[in-house]
Amino acid sequence: MRPHLLFLVLALLTAAASVGLTLYGPVLIGRAIDMIVGPGQVKFTGVLYILLWLAGVYLLAAVFQWAMTLCTNRVAFFTVRDLRRSLFDKLQKVPLRFIDQSAHGDLITRMVSDIDLISDGLLQGFAQLFTGVITIVGTLLFMLSINVKIALVVVLITPLSLFVASFIARHSHDQFRRQSAARGDMGALVEEMVAGQKVVRAFRYESRAQDTFDGINQQLYQCGVRAQFYSSMTNPCTRFVNGLVYAGVGIIGAVAAIAGHLTVGQISAFLTYANQYTKPFNEISGVVTELQSAFASARRVFAVLDEPDEPTEAPAVLPRSDGSVGLEQVSFRYSPQKPLIEDFSLAVQPGQRIAIVGPTGCGKTTIINLLMRFYDVNSGRICISGTDIQDVTRQSVRQQYGMVLQDSWLFSGTVRQNIAYARPDATDEEIVAAAKFAHAHSFIKRLPQGYDTVIGEDGGSISQGQRQLLCIARILLVSPPMLILDEATSNIDTRTEQRIQRALAKLMEGRTSFVVAHRLSTIKEADNILVMRDGHIVEQGRHQQLLDAGGFYAKLYASQFEVQETAVQ
CATH class of the missing domain: 3.40.50.300 (P-loop containing nucleotide triphosphate hydrolases)
Structure with missing residues (x-):
C-alpha cells in the first residue's frame, strides 16, 4: 500500500472527521432533551437552534464519509491492481523450473480468485476498520467527558468483546487457509481435465476424474462450512456483549440520574455512546471473516512473489550469431x-x-x-x-x-x-x-x-x-x-x-x-x-x-x- 500512502492518510483523516462529527450528534441531542423540562416548559428556540446545528453536523459528516469511502476504494483497488501486475510480472521472471514444477491451474487460481479475495478483504477492512477504531476511541473520550465512572463500566466489559473476536479469528483463520489450498487444488484439477478432455474420454477416465473432483469439492465444502460456522458466531456473541454493556449503562445511569449526578439528556447521550461504542466491535468481528480469507489468500500470492527470480544476467547483448x-x-x-x-x-x-x-x-x-x-x-x-x-x-x-x-x-x-x-x-x-x-x-x-x-x-x-x-x-x-x-x-x-x-x-x-x-x-x-x-x-x-x-x-x-x-x- 506504500505507493498510495497519500490516499491512506486522507482516508484516516476523513474517517476521523466523519466519526468525530457523528459522535458530536448525541451531545446536541442530549442538550435538546434537557430543554424539554415538562408540559409548557419547552425552550423551542433553543431546540430549533440545536436541530439546525445537528442537521449541519450530520450533513458535513456524510460528506467526510463519502470522501473516506472514495479514498479507501482507491487504496484497495490500486493496491490489488499493483499486486496482480506484480504477480504476473513475477511469473515472467521466475525460473522455468518453478513453472514446470507448479500446477498451472493453481497458479491461475492465485492470480484470479485469491487476489479477488484480497480485494474484498481490503475493502471491508478499510471501510470498517478505520471507522470502527476511531469510533471506539471517540465514544470513549465523549463518555469520559460526561461521567468517568460509567465510562469505566463500559471499558471493563470491553475485554469480553476482544476475547470473542480473538476466539473467532483464531479458529476461522485455519479453516480459511485450508479452504484457499483446496480452492487451488480444484483449479489445478479443472485446468488439467479441461486441457486433456480428449484423453480423459479416450481412456474412460470420467468417473475417476469425477471422484477426484468430488473429493476436493467435499474438502472445500467442509472447510467452508466450518469457516462460516465460526464466522456466524460473530454476530450473536458480540450482540450479547453489546446487550450487557447497554444494560449496565442504563441501570447505572438511571441510579446516577436519581442521585442528581446526571441529567436525562446526558443519560440519553450515554446510552447512544454505549451502543456506538460496542457496535464497532460487532462490525470489526464481522470483518474478521473477510480479513482471514484475505490473509489466507495473501499468503498464497506472496508465496509466489517471494520466489527468487532467475539469476541476475550480464547486461551485454549477444550480436547476431554466425551459427557456431x-x-x-x-x-x-x-x-x-x-x-x-x-x-x-x-x-x-x-x-x-x-x-x-x-x-x-x-x-x-x-x-x-x-x-x-x-x-x-x-x-x-x-x-x-x-x-x-x-x-x-x-x-x-x-x-x-x-x-x-x-x-x-x-x-x-x-x-x-x-x-x-x-x-x-x-x-x-x-x-x-x-x-x-x-x-x-x-x-x-x-x-x-x-x-x-x-x-x-x-x-x-x-x-x-x-x-x-x-x-x-x-x-x-x-x-x-x-x-x-x-x-x-x-x-x-x-x-x-x-x-x-x-x-x-x-x-x-x-x-x-x-x-x-x-x-x-x-x-x-x-x-x-x-x-x-x-x-x-x-x-x-x-x-x-x-x-x-x-x-x-x-x-x-x-x-x-x-x-x-x-x-x-
Whole structure:
C-alpha cells in the first residue's frame, strides 16, 4: 500500500472527521432533551437552534464519509491492481523450473480468485476498520467527558468483546487457509481435465476424474462450512456483549440520574455512546471473516512473489550469431539426486545440421532447454560464436534461435496475429510470404475470413497439423540465424510432411540447425547425428556411417524399420 500512502492518510483523516462529527450528534441531542423540562416548559428556540446545528453536523459528516469511502476504494483497488501486475510480472521472471514444477491451474487460481479475495478483504477492512477504531476511541473520550465512572463500566466489559473476536479469528483463520489450498487444488484439477478432455474420454477416465473432483469439492465444502460456522458466531456473541454493556449503562445511569449526578439528556447521550461504542466491535468481528480469507489468500500470492527470480544476467547483448555453437564439458540435472547430462561436449560449425536422437529420457529435449537458456548448466559452459551465453542476456540468446516444438502453441486471436507473434510490425506481404513458404497459405485462404479469421485459444478451431503449419510460418517470418526443430512435423500428414521437409531444407541452408527426431528417416541428410543414451553421446556421425558401424544407432534404425514393415504388412 506504500505507493498510495497519500490516499491512506486522507482516508484516516476523513474517517476521523466523519466519526468525530457523528459522535458530536448525541451531545446536541442530549442538550435538546434537557430543554424539554415538562408540559409548557419547552425552550423551542433553543431546540430549533440545536436541530439546525445537528442537521449541519450530520450533513458535513456524510460528506467526510463519502470522501473516506472514495479514498479507501482507491487504496484497495490500486493496491490489488499493483499486486496482480506484480504477480504476473513475477511469473515472467521466475525460473522455468518453478513453472514446470507448479500446477498451472493453481497458479491461475492465485492470480484470479485469491487476489479477488484480497480485494474484498481490503475493502471491508478499510471501510470498517478505520471507522470502527476511531469510533471506539471517540465514544470513549465523549463518555469520559460526561461521567468517568460509567465510562469505566463500559471499558471493563470491553475485554469480553476482544476475547470473542480473538476466539473467532483464531479458529476461522485455519479453516480459511485450508479452504484457499483446496480452492487451488480444484483449479489445478479443472485446468488439467479441461486441457486433456480428449484423453480423459479416450481412456474412460470420467468417473475417476469425477471422484477426484468430488473429493476436493467435499474438502472445500467442509472447510467452508466450518469457516462460516465460526464466522456466524460473530454476530450473536458480540450482540450479547453489546446487550450487557447497554444494560449496565442504563441501570447505572438511571441510579446516577436519581442521585442528581446526571441529567436525562446526558443519560440519553450515554446510552447512544454505549451502543456506538460496542457496535464497532460487532462490525470489526464481522470483518474478521473477510480479513482471514484475505490473509489466507495473501499468503498464497506472496508465496509466489517471494520466489527468487532467475539469476541476475550480464547486461551485454549477444550480436547476431554466425551459427557456431560449442558445449564444453556440460553437466546438468533437474533433480540433485538424478544425474542426467554428464561431461557433455560438442562443437557445431556454422551452417551444420545437427540431429539429436535417442530413446525417451536420454536428454534430447534437455539439450534444447540448455541451448535456449530455459535452464542454466550446473557446470561447464555453452558458447555461441565464441561467447559464453552466461555472459549475455537471455533474451539476446533466444533471439538467435527459431524454435518449432512438437506441441504447437497458438493464442486466441487472428491468424495474422499468430504468425506475426514475434514480429508484430511485419507487413502483410511478409506474413503471406511466410505462410506460402510453410505451405499454410492455401488452407488459410479457405478460412471464413482468411488471415483475419479468429482462432480459439491454442488453435482449437483448426486441426493439429494446421496449427503446426502456422507455428512454422511464425518462425519463417522471424528468419533467425539458427533453428531448433523438436519433432516439428510429427503432427502433419505424410504428404504435407514431405512438402514441409523441402521447405525446411531450404530454410536451413546456411543456418545452423538442431533437429530432435524420433523418426530416424527424417534426419538422413543431417551433417552430424548425435546418438544420446543416458545423458551421454554414445555415437556421432552421418547417417550411413552410423549404419555401417552397426552400433546403437543402427539398432534404433533397424527397430523402426521393422516396426514400419510390420505395420505395412
